[in-house]
Amino acid sequence: MGFDTQAIHAGEEPDFTGHPSGDVVVPVHLASTFARRDVDEPTGGFEYSRSGNPTRFALEKKLAAIENARYGLAFSSGLAAETTLCLSLLKAGDHVVAFDDLYGGTRRLFTRVFQESYGIHFSYVDARDPENVKAAIRRETKLVWLESPTNPLLRLCDIREIAGIAHDAGALVVVDNTFASPYFQQPIALGADVVVHSTTKYINGHSDSIGGALITSDEELFRNLRFHQNTAGAILSPFDSFLVARGIKTLAVRMERHERNALAVAGFLSAHRNVTAVYYPGLPSHPQHTLARKQMTGFSGMLSFELKGGKAEAKRFLRNLHLFALAESLGGVESLIEHPATMTHASVPQEERRNVGVSDALIRVSVGIENADDLIADLDQALGTL
Structure with missing residues (x-):
């Protein structure tokens, strides 16, 4: 069954059994608890909404x-989702190998919480070269944590090759697939054990819900993650589950438009005199364009670029934009733009940012689905103020 069809129908088949209503859209089940007729048999498998809720269950099937x-x-x-995954799989003394270019919030969680408070060790490597991952693995390595493409530099890693290296060493592979979305990349088919998403981003796609997801095909791993999800209680609300499920139905058509616009914007920026570098896997000039074509079916709507100058020029440029909202997050239908060094990655120490390549001149863009000519015109006039 095609992706488009699955996105619309999975988890939302009309119910014609029992007391049927024929709902085409799974309703929002706001009940906190569910009555049962018999003491040892929860009605429909549901007993308490933290443990399971029909609306969230439908979304989880769709995910x-x-x-x-x-x-x-x-x-x-x-x-x-990331916290629950780490609590499920790691203990003091364990080791994680992670891509050095990560979302700032993930790196803060690893360093300030799991390393400083729980005694879990992390090694950050440039995973563009799988040999760097291999060299960093220790006897106590339990996870290899990847983003591809990365946030904010749009770097890629060979998921299949790294999965083979990790599995040979007895480690699991986790891939944050938020930037690509499932429409353009499916890491489990490439050997990953768990896929992580911020559903806040492309999956929901409308900047009106905060959420996350863990996805796996390993039954034992799933049961462990589900136990910890229920025990810790970090579940998505029924209404947010409804919003995310609704967003997924248009994921395919939205991602196609995001990609088309991003290609146009990246091409424009590459030719502008006030731009020194553009990072977008869809450009043939991207050093990992061939890998992107191999393991992705498209290039998504995220890009970043370097301005001539530094922080002052970046602030002036951002201040003069009209259509691009200066805001964190990404993946919504509206175009967003931000300055990683002072926004999404401000929690990463300056020296670490510089070592990875996050400069004061770096701008990250989430290209929306507006008219591409209007977006380019807005960028052009703001660049003209430099």
Whole structure:
């Protein structure tokens, strides 16, 4: 069954059994608890909404379907999903190898919480070269944590090759697939054990819900994650589950438009005199364009670029934009733009940012689905103020 069809129908088949209503859209089940007729048999498998809710259950089926996996779990945020995953799989003394170019919130969680408070060790490597991952693995390595493309430099790693390296060493592979979305990349098919999403971004797509997801095809791993989700309680609300499920139905058509606009914007920026570099895997000039074509079916709507100058020029440029909202987050239908060094990655120490390549001149763009000519005109006039 095609992705487009799964995105619309998975988890939302009309119910014609029992007391049927024929709902085409799964309703929002706001009940906190569910009555049962018999003491030892929860009605429909539901007993308490933290443990399971029909609206969230429908979304979780849809999340699994669009990643071509068996199981999905929906959380109150992307970081809640990451926290639950780490609490499920790691203990003091364990080791994680992670891509050095990560979302700032993920790196803060790893460093300030799991390393400083829980005694879990992290090594950050440039995973563009799989040999760097291999060299960093220790006997106590339990996870290899990847983003591809990365946030904010749009770097890629060879998921299949790294998965083979990790599995040979007895480690699991986690891939944050937020930037690509399941429409353009499916890491489980490439060997990943768990896929992480901030559903806040492309999956919901309308900047009106905070959420996260863990997706896997491993039954034992799923049961462990589900136990910890229920025990810790970081679940997605019924209404947010409804919003995310609704957003997924248009994911395919939105991603096609995001990509088309991003290609146009990236091409424009590449030719502008006040831009020194553009990072977008869809450009043939991107050093990993060939890998992107191999493991992705498209290039998504995220890009970043370097301005001539530094922080002062970046602030002036951002201040003069009209259509691009200066805001964190990404993946909504509206175009967003931000300055990683002072916004999404401000929690990463300056020296670490510079070592990775996050400069004061770096701008990150989430290209929306507006008219591409209007977006380019707005960028052009703001660049003209430099």
